[in-house]
Amino acid sequence: MFEEASEVLENMLKCSFPLSLVLFLVLVCPLRAEAAHEFSVYRMQQYDLQGQTYGSRNAILNTEARTVEAEVLSRRCVMVRLADFSYEKYQRALRQSAGAVVIILPQNMSTVPQDMVQQFMELEPELLATETIVPVYFALEDEELLSIYTQTQISSSSQGASSAAEVLLHTATANGFQMVTSGAQSKAVSDWAITSLEGRLTGSGGEDLPTIVLVAHYDSFGVAPWLSYGADSNGSGVAVLLELARLFSRLYSYKRTHAGYNLLFFLSGGGKFNYQGTKRWLEDNLDHTDSSLLQDNVAFVLCLDTLGNSDNLHLHVSKPPKEGSPQHALLKELETVSVQQHPDLKFSMVHKKINLADDTLAWEHERFGIRRLPAFTLSHLESHRSPARHSIMDMRPHVDLTKLSRNTKVIAEALARVIYNLTDKGVGGDVQIFTEQMQVQEDQLESLVDWLTAQPRAAQLLDKDSSIVNTLEYYLNRYLKDVKRHLVRADKRDPEFVFYDQLKQTMNAYRVKPAIFDLLLAVCIASYLGVLYLAVQNFGLLYGFLRRVTAPRVKQH
């Protein structure tokens, strides 16, 4: 058989050498196989702000999995569960130049205990501050991922322990996992447009009316862009602004209640990246246009940031308001309303000077303050450094609807008292305007917050065609006039912000066996074949035995 087969092969090789070369190449080429498990992973933030780089620089990985207990972490994918995560372990992985870090978050984040949430929220800015080339991913846990994690943990923790024979047996039979991402390396997104929306309600009574500006930024921030839902910060602010738009547009539609103030509503984008939307809007309105509402008589600018919880309300100012100014009037009205109508609410003013030496500005009103417009920010948070403003743990359960609607009412009442000048007209502080048909609709607020927190709203994910921007524009169009979009693109030569892509990937976990295992298997197969050869050679013995067994029977016949 061999001679005939070899003749055929020889002929084939003589006349078709390229064919055999192609065959060889086909033989060697890599193959895409079915994975043990495929799951979505979300990458840590990567962005440049004002020339400073933040976050994880790398996106691709093709490494073996280990957990933190293993001794050797270099060039391995380190898998950690949220419960075991700590900054020291993270630093250790980075020091040993691990191939990647994958942090496994529980499927239902609201089941995480409060102290762990707090601890993680405080870690997030530290994670982002250290710029690293190690790709850091977050994954949501499911059963298969958990089983992969437990198996990896068992094999990682038993590495240092036992005798040589056990180690050999273990390395030969262990079930390793190879983690591979399918995407490409991350690169900067060119020409990203941050969209902001504005709309207005014009006051009655001719030209040169004072303008009140209400601002809220609609994007969210967290250590992983695809997991930043930003419920309280700043979904609550957006919901309050939209509800105020609805209420005041209703008031302005009746001639008797049409006040003598212009109301300008602004939903800014890129708020978490040092208020890029607001900055460019101000530049365009004050420097590049001839006439704009912002250039003339601005009474004050009220920024809404994180109003969805707690019984505190702080008015952050960069300069204490002067007596007799509209700013001061609003401050007084807010105090009056909170004291007389909502005694459980604690209202106070927080004074913080603008510090231009800082990397980023503290609150949104500081952007207006720099351009000499009177502005303040209303928030239930006392400090701008509060971790709740930049966390992926900020999800829907963080917003308490009763408190949100109470805060909305307080703001609406105070604004109305300023606009209609009610204190001077002698209307008592306990008289409520927004009741019955004009009341703050809690289910409206609820549906807004639910919709806003249903998808991640990181600035890198919302381009000008995104559904969130379109829906916000549609909503504003229902109640306000002159709704306009305002786009911000980074400057080409000296960009203020640069975003990177590859923020969401599919990771495959392949079950692999170590190389020694293949050798062991080859040895076993060789011995099996040896035994088989001997058996076939000695088949005659069995035949003879059976013949002897049957022969007497024949003789008896």
Added chain:
Amino acid sequence: MTLFHFGNCVSLAYFPYFITYKCSGLSEYNAFWRCVQAGATYLFVQLCKMLFLATFFPTWEGAVGVYDFVGEFMKATVDLADLLGLHLVMSRNAGKGEYKIMVAAMGWATAELIMSRCIPFWVGARGIEFDWKYIQMSFDSNISLVHYIAMAAVVWMFTRYDLPKSFRLPVTILLGLCVYKGFLMELFVHVFLLGSWTALLVKAVLTGAISLCSLFLFVTLVHSN
């Protein structure tokens, strides 16, 4: 090392065939082309079976997980065509009984090996992901070799005119077992929920039993004359 694993699986599957071919003395009879002819007959028979199954058997529309006993039984009955094919091959070869049986069985089993195992090995065993099923497939092909030799022997015995009356019944039973072996195996797996290695073991034991019985009958038949 995945190419290595592919090599492991292929050698485990193919080498027993090679050993059997060499050591059974077939190479002395220049039986290579006759085996290839037997393989071609195998292809033809499988094609006919597939056409028949596709035309006359409806697709199973019942619940997932429920095993369609009757349907699978009917489908296994179509495997009787295998017996006809083996008989056809053996009747075209002149020679002693053992020669005919071995040629037919070797050709048939090798064709089945190439057709049904090469592509899974190529596609699956070469990938990054490791799975025990490829080694199991190689063992399965070894078992199939023994099974086809036994089946060819039983078919040969069935068609002998000088078969004693007392042998008719056991030969027929063995024949039936050979044809329905696949169906029986699936039945066992579903009813007893066997693991893959256990199922392989049961299959090996079953095939061993069938082949021992057929060998016993063969020896008795050949040496009683």
